[in-house]
Amino acid sequence: MQRQLANMKQSLFDQGYLDEQFIQLEELQDDTNPNFVEEVVTLYYRDSVRLIQNIENALDKNPLDFAKLDSHMHQFKGSSSSIGARKVKIECTQFREYCRAGNGEGCKRTFQQVKKEYATLKKKLEAYFQFARQAGPIEKACRPK
């Protein structure tokens, strides 16, 4: 089961959903905080709802306030990168570029992508953690190949 878990994780990395930062989180997990990674990811998904809402609201405005959009996205991006959400981060970067270019359509389009990646990752991580709980205490995090 542990091996299955490891494979799950490996594939998340291979597919580019997670990056090095996730490893950092795993390395922080220890006996005093055995579910640290899951705790942080949960915290992220809970808090990011508000950040996403901020962006949604800002995108509904007319005309678009790109500075504000950029600022909101900066926050969201920072949060996402802290848990290693790689694909989400990439879309965020794209979004910010459109902001800087003043491209409203580009922003809106990209934001859909952001949300998509965000949701996909959430599902995958939920499955991963669920499996991890079943698999028993997780051994020390090991870096994906």
Place this chain on the structure above:
Amino acid sequence: MDPMSISTSSASWKSGDGVSDQFPAGLRVLVVDDDPTCLRILEKMLRNCLYEVTKCSRAEVALKLLRDNKDGFDVVISDVHMPDMDGFKLLEHIGLEMDLPVIMMSADDSKNVVMKGVTHGACDYLIKPVRMEALKNIWQHVVRKKKHEWKDKDYEQSGSVEDGERQQKPSEDVDYSSSANEGNWKSSKKRKDEEDEGDERDDTSTLKKPRVVWSVELHQQFVTAVNQLGIDKAVPKKILELMNVPGLTRENVASHLQKYRLYLKRLSGQHHNGLGNSFMGPTDPTFGPMSSLNGLELQALTSTGQLPPQSLATIQAAALGRVANNKSAVSVPLVDQRNIFSFESPKIRFVEGQQQHNNNKQVNLLHGIPTNMDSKQLAALHQSAQSFGNINMPIHSQSTQSNSVMGQMVQPQSRAQILNEINGSHALNIPSSVGQPVFSQAIPSAVLGRNGIDNVRVQTHASVSQPSALVDFSRSQRAEFPGNNTFSKGSGGFIPNYDVFSDLNQNRTDDWGLQSVGSAFDAPQHSNLQGRLDVAPSVLVQPGFSSDQRRGHVRTPSGNKVAFSAADGLGNNTNLGQQIKAEDMGFQNGLFPDQFGQDDLMSALLKPQQEGLVPVESDFGFDGYHLDNLPV
């Protein structure tokens, strides 16, 4: 309040002392980030490094924590983008008030943002997501800062030209702030107690050095002593003797003097900016000279490197009558403080020339200082006025100290100090640039006249106050500090700073500044600070500045209130002084070099620094820079 602050500092000091053995384990870190995910991760990472972590999601709260626990932290890590306060502003406050090493972090790695961190005095800049490796080494910043503090002391001891040594420091903001941390007062006392110099040197290797907390009172005493001796002749040994503070070592004084000199230089350097010019317009001709001083002071401060360029700009802007609340506000107070320092000599002379009554001049100076100073300063002023030669007031009693400090401060401290105090939130210490014990009178006028900048500053922060400040000052000047002219009128307004200030200042800190100014103003003539009240309006203006800096130190606001009341009746001084003191104590931690504005110029000088969030901050004037923060 006093007991609280005292115990807090004592406690923190102890804890700080205790961890030095296992350093860097036990390093006390305060991490500020509005993102809960990042905050949680950082907390865990820092814990894994065996650091003692305190997390905070709001800058205001962080500042308060720092202020309340002057020696409670070794390093601060803060995010750049936060909703309630810009990370850089927080950085400034901390630097001014507590002189702690601050590490900035952000997902933004663009060069200009990183550069901003550098110019604002950040020790380091981490790009998010932050890795464990990056956090593991943050202790180096703590060591570096302490090392600088000690180095300053060493320089002092060796008798080399103090100025010379110091000059090197000012160039870097960070360095400068480090030098501000002379070492824990308590620690010094413990270790070196009677020794004058040289002995402390061996502590250099120790990671945790005791820091002398330069409270407002202490700083005022220092300034008084320096003014008495004359800035050129002021040598640590003599200053130490004059101050007559038990447990204070020559090294402590030497470091502090170094910083003070830098501060003064900065002030003189800024003079060219014409800060005082704009200000002087409306006021009496007598003010003219003073204004120029202010400008100089600001410049001096800036040039000495203590004041970040932005601060200087802010101050100048303030001087020009522009209201610059945020960051600028912070810097302004700093400048003020520095001004006081740099101008010590000139001020003293100036003051004497101006006022027929030394006392008067001194009082004026106070005016410039934010309200906080008021109560304390007033008390001090009165006291000083009354006991002219009583420069070395006992430090132990907080309230007394403030009083004495004020008195003393008034004399030697130039406007800058006053201003700083005002700005600095706690800074009730009215710099006694005037050099005369007679604070009451001298200060107000002195403040008004001398610190063109002061006034300006006030204005910056509190647009409202500007006009009043000017007016007040002029009044005081002309009147030769009629004992109560303004004061009597103002007395009604003496009320707790908050009341007055809120009206006058838009910034929290503004309140304080004004108050003190007011108090100082009237005081000169009469033993009662009453005169101050009048000045208050002008003072109020100033508070604007002081508040800005302090990042989170709310102390200022409270200080103001106290100040006000103090001003009213000398009798109250004690109370106020204490209150202010309590606040000052908070800042004292790391104030010295840049923080003058914040809590208190004095405090800034007094506090060696580091622990304490920023920014700074002696009450007196140095803290002034943090005007914005004060109201936290």
